Amino acid sequence: xxxxxxxxxxxxxxxxxxxRRDLPDAQLWCAPGNAGTAQLATNxxxxxxxxxxxxxLADEHRIDLVIVGPEGPLAAGxxxxxxxxxxxxxxxxxxxxxIEASKAWAKDVMTAAGVxxxxxxxxxxxxxxxxxxxxxxxxxxxxxxxLAAGKxxxxxxxxxxxxxxxxxxxxxxxxxxxxxxxxIESFLEGEELSLMALTNGRxxxxxxxxxxxKRLIDGDRGPxxxxxxxxxxxxxxxxxxxxxxxxxxxxxxxxxMARRGAAFAGVLYAGLMVDAGGNPSVVEFNCRFGDPxxxxxxPRVTGGLLDALHASATxxxxxxxxxxxxxxxxxxxxxxxxxxxxxxxxxxxxxSSVPPGAVIFHAGxxxxxxxxxxxxxxxxxxxxxxxxxxxxxxxVSREAAQGITFDGRxxxxxxxxxEAARRT
Ligand code: AMP
Ligand code: GLY
Numbered sequence: 152x153x154x155x156x157x158x159x160x161x162x163x164x165x166x167x168x169x170x171r172r173d174l175p176d177a178q179l180w181c182a183p184g185n186a187g188t189a190q191l192a193t194n195x196x197x198x199x200x201x202x203x204x205x206x207x208l209a210d211e212h213r214i215d216l217v218i219v220g221p222e223g224p225l226a227a228g229x230x231x232x233x234x235x236x237x238x239x240x241x242x243x244x245x246x247x248x249x250i251e252a253s254k255a256w257a258k259d260v261m262t263a264a265g266v267x268x269x270x271x272x273x274x275x276x277x278x279x280x281x282x283x284x285x286x287x288x289x290x291x292x293x294x295x296x297x298l299a300a301g302k303x304x305x306x307x308x309x310x311x312x313x314x315x316x317x318x319x320x321x322x323x324x325x326x327x328x329x330x331x332x333x334x335i336e337s338f339l340e341g342e343e344l345s346l347m348a349l350t351n352g353r354x355x356x357x358x359x360x361x362x363x364x365k366r367l368i369d370g371d372r373g374p375x376x377x378x379x380x381x382x383x384x385x386x387x388x389x390x391x392x393x394x395x396x397x398x399x400x401x402x403x404x405x406x407x408m409a410r411r412g413a414a415f416a417g418v419l420y421a422g423l424m425v426d427a428g429g430n431p432s433v434v435e436f437n438c439r440f441g442d443p444x445x446x447x448x449x450p451r452v453t454g455g456l457l458d459a460l461h462a463s464a465t466x467x468x469x470x471x472x473x474x475x476x477x478x479x480x481x482x483x484x485x486x487x488x489x490x491x492x493x494x495x496x497x498x499x500x501x502x503s504s505v506p507p508g509a510v511i512f513h514a515g516x517x518x519x520x521x522x523x524x525x526x527x528x529x530x531x532x533x534x535x536x537x538x539x540x541x542x543x544x545x546x547v548s549r550e551a552a553q554g555i556t557f558d559g560r561x562x563x564x565x566x567x568x569x570e571a572a573r574r575t
Contacts, residue, residue: 164514166218185515205229222439230244269339269434301365343423387573480547485561
């Protein structure tokens, strides 16, 4: 099996790690990859947004399966381009990737399909947005409709703040093209849960759930980030909740997308808010695996992963997945200045040995000419602890993260605090 993984984050390192675990003989490439993926695959110096070159690489290396990590190339049509050349690709078409790339379109799909989500309206002009804000109760959430690297949603405690957010997006263009259309929606109370479903367009397999930690600082304070840590399983995720998500969210959304000529194949990521009564609402959809959720989900999927990705890519029946009862917790180490202006260039010191149960996934890392490991992005590493109990996985992740040092290192020491509180 010859596999090309597109992307350069911790998620992509985790794909390669899981494939190598399950299929030691697989031949692996990564474009562009990082210092961690280089240990498992051949890194190719082509960016995830260089579509022509990626298609040429897949041809050149006679790739059996391309796995696309990030949303950008999917929204730009990479999967369509590969399929047109009869190359199996895991990831949706550009039409289906709109479920993430256009929040306005996603809201429209949800409304048509009766999927539970916050009440909202879409605006391209400021006066209408102001009028809507004035007519609705606080708090409100103002969102850039397009792709904004996880920074496009502004939770506004007051109408005045919502006015500012709408003006920054529609008037000042702070998110550029992505913020030329905004979705304004009511605030949902509850606890967040990331549920990802693999689908080949017909059947779906819900993967183990995870909870992300979007805020930078312990206690869920500070600015929103791409994600500072995650854990799986989440005890919120009961069989009754999964049944509701399948019936009320996944099935109607996939059916409505197909009806619109945008049938989805790949992994549909539902970012959910679960209220006190155990009822899910959709906060957002993504058209790809979550980062850092993947770094706790794949260690728990111990059988069937690559077959399932291949089946999703080719439309074959999805195999059963084996899921381990172990818990996994991941702690992200970020660079100084993340998320606004991360500093690159610090030298990373790794511990001489990795504690049992810990796996270190690289994200923003590279090797310099002297083969030193160097910080090369905002999120630098994700350190996953895997153990028989949640508490042990949490401890392994935290202690292994502590053992890695670099100038300006930022990380949270409380990943999984909600789960720990639920368990005591
Ligand atoms: P999004 O980019 O839509 O995933 O939003 C980023 C984050 O903002 C989410 O993970 C939530 O923490 C928060 N958020 C977004 N929309 C809402 C909402 N309607 N109610 C409460 N929190 C929200
Ligand atoms: N961790 C959230 C995301 O991948 O969008």
